[in-house]
Amino acid sequence: MESRPRRAGRRQGHRSPVPLPLLLPALLGLVFLVLPLAGLLVRTPWSELPAQLTSPGVWQALRLSLICATLATAVTLVLGVPLAWLLARTEFPGRRLVRALVTLPLVLPPVVGGVALLLALGRNGIAGRWLDQWFGVTLPFTTAGVVVAEAFVAMPFLVISVEGTLRAADPRYEEAATTLGASRFTAFRRVTLPLIAPGIAAGAVLAWARALGEFGATITFAGNFPGRTQTMPLAVYLALQSDPAAAIALSLVLLAVSIAVLAGLRDRWMTTP
Amino acid sequence: MTRPTHRRTLQLAVGGTAVLLALSACSSSDDSAGASASSSPSAGTSSAGDLKGTVTVFAAASLKESFTELGKEFEAAHPGTKVSFNFGGSDALAASITSGAPADVFAAASPKTMQIVTDANDAAGEPATFVRNQLEIAVVPGNPKDVASLKDLTKSGMKVALCAKEVPCGAAAQKALDGAGLKLTPVSYEQDVKSALTKVELKEVDASVVYKTDVKAAAGKVEGVEFPESAGAVNDYPIVLLKDAPNAGAAEAFIAFVRSEQGAKVLSEAGFLNP
Numbered sequence: 001m002e003s004r005p006r007r008a009g010r011r012q013g014h015r016s017p018v019p020l021p022l023l024l025p026a027l028l029g030l031v032f033l034v035l036p037l038a039g040l041l042v043r044t045p046w047s048e049l050p051a052q053l054t055s056p057g058v059w060q061a062l063r064l065s066l067i068c069a070t071l072a073t074a075v076t077l078v079l080g081v082p083l084a085w086l087l088a089r090t091e092f093p094g095r096r097l098v099r100a101l102v103t104l105p106l107v108l109p110p111v112v113g114g115v116a117l118l119l120a121l122g123r124n125g126i127a128g129r130w131l132d133q134w135f136g137v138t139l140p141f142t143t144a145g146v147v148v149a150e151a152f153v154a155m156p157f158l159v160i161s162v163e164g165t166l167r168a169a170d171p172r173y174e175e176a177a178t179t180l181g182a183s184r185f186t187a188f189r190r191v192t193l194p195l196i197a198p199g200i201a202a203g204a205v206l207a208w209a210r211a212l213g214e215f216g217a218t219i220t221f222a223g224n225f226p227g228r229t230q231t232m233p234l235a236v237y238l239a240l241q242s243d244p245a246a247a248i249a250l251s252l253v254l255l256a257v258s259i260a261v262l263a264g265l266r267d268r269w270m271t272t273p
Numbered sequence: 274m275t276r277p278t279h280r281r282t283l284q285l286a287v288g289g290t291a292v293l294l295a296l297s298a299c300s301s302s303d304d305s306a307g308a309s310a311s312s313s314p315s316a317g318t319s320s321a322g323d324l325k326g327t328v329t330v331f332a333a334a335s336l337k338e339s340f341t342e343l344g345k346e347f348e349a350a351h352p353g354t355k356v357s358f359n360f361g362g363s364d365a366l367a368a369s370i371t372s373g374a375p376a377d378v379f380a381a382a383s384p385k386t387m388q389i390v391t392d393a394n395d396a397a398g399e400p401a402t403f404v405r406n407q408l409e410i411a412v413v414p415g416n417p418k419d420v421a422s423l424k425d426l427t428k429s430g431m432k433v434a435l436c437a438k439e440v441p442c443g444a445a446a447q448k449a450l451d452g453a454g455l456k457l458t459p460v461s462y463e464q465d466v467k468s469a470l471t472k473v474e475l476k477e478v479d480a481s482v483v484y485k486t487d488v489k490a491a492a493g494k495v496e497g498v499e500f501p502e503s504a505g506a507v508n509d510y511p512i513v514l515l516k517d518a519p520n521a522g523a524a525e526a527f528i529a530f531v532r533s534e535q536g537a538k539v540l541s542e543a544g545f546l547n548p
């Protein structure tokens with residue numbers, strides 16, 4: 001609501017037509033991004049759709065996808081918010097390196113991420129070996145493995161979003177709280193956290209959407225077994241090899257869910273201070 | 274004032290278009306896995322004497338080692354040619370061919386996947402079976418779980434990776450299991466034979482059912498256990514020239530080379546059976 005008058009004001013300042021050098025590439029960019037989605041919609045076998053979507057395999061994959069993405073988001077919240085706070089509010093040697101490492105999964109090919117996870121947390125991995133020997137826990141080929149893979153690729157989205165919000169938030173409120181006797185953790189919990197809640201929410205939604213679409217790390221680290229590790233993107237990939245119509249239907253579901261989530265996020269993001 | 278603006282407009286538009294073109298070029302060469310395929314002059318009508326340009330071969334993942342070797346020998350025999358490969362699951366390759374990926378030759382790991390291409394009228398002529406492949410159980414070196422038969426894979430506590438039923442190695446494995454009357458629940462259905470093998474190499478699973486040739490190619494990293502039921506699930510590998518081949522002349526020569534005595538030698542050394 002608040003932003004409305006401001007937006008209107010900005011529009012008045014730009015009454016002249018949009019310059020062509022901006023308009024042309026902008027439109028090309030829009031077409032480039034939207035055209036594949038249009039292709040998906042045009043080629044969707046609408047008449048077969050109800051049958052495709054009610055088949056047990058699809059529901060199994062969708063349910064697993066939603067559960068795993070939600071659990072992965074919970075993991076990123078528990079670990080990522082403190083990490084973002086550390087990056088935004090403290091000074092320590094090598095902070096820039098840590099920041100680069102945290103964002104690495106953003107640019108790392110997901111398959112590479114999956115291989116790295118196997119080598120670290122697999123049954124024979126540097127850490128996974130001990131998990132197996134001490135606790136009898138093996139992560140690959142389990143639903144927990146899917147959550148781990150998804151959290152790995154989704155966490156940077158949350159950390160970046162929360163760190164940005166923290167940097168924009170005024171640290172003097174926290175300082176005031178600590179001078180009034182609150183411990184630093186209490187100040188974080190009672191002052192900072194409510195202050196940056198919109199940023200956390202935006203980051204969580206982004207992370208959730210990323211986790212939902214995760215493919216490479218999941219198929220490499222968690223494998224592919226219906227009902228246990230076969231999420232929607234994996235089901236789409238394998239369906240494409242035998243039944244393209246099913247793959248299109250599955251893709252459509254994933255697309256609809258993602259658009260709904262991102263569209264819901266947009267306004268919230270815009271009004272974040 | 275207007276002139277420089279216009280020029281800049283033009284520059285930007287041209288620049289933007291160039292970027293888009295470059296991007297689309299990238300994506301199409303990704304499909305064919307041969308960046309030079311689209312840019313090389315096509316020698317569609319050249320005779321066997323002056324073969325030129327790139328031959329783009331889409332081949333089943335299980336052919337990776339032997340075809341890479343054959344490609345090198347072919348290039349040596351025909352200077353000026355380059356063989357560029359796209360290895361993957363046969364189904365995925367067939368799907369990209371039927372959706373228009375620029376390729377010259379398709380070598381599939383099963384007649385069923387080849388049929389996807391022939392049914393879509395994308396093949397020039399009849400596919401020819403050039404090798405056959407038999408299954409083998411791949412186990413971790415030293416065979417710590419004492420796998421001696423297909424039945425041993427169904428023991429409790431065994432972690433097995435199978436190929437997905439959609440890809441030929443998975444279909445063959447299922448056929449062997451059905452033939453033996455065994456029911457096996459793997460921990461994962463992998464998307465192609467190489468990823469099933471990799472899980473054994475990394476010791477993340479105890480065993481997987483792959484081709485003999487894959488075990489041979491990964492010698493030292495996995496051990497093979499033969500099983501009699503594999504005789505009932507031998508896969509035929511067909512090869513065909515594609516209809517829209519950008520470099521048909523050289524492609525035909527490559528197919529002839531694969532089917533020649535020299536080619537058969539490389540393939541049988543890799544563990545393939547002659548048809």
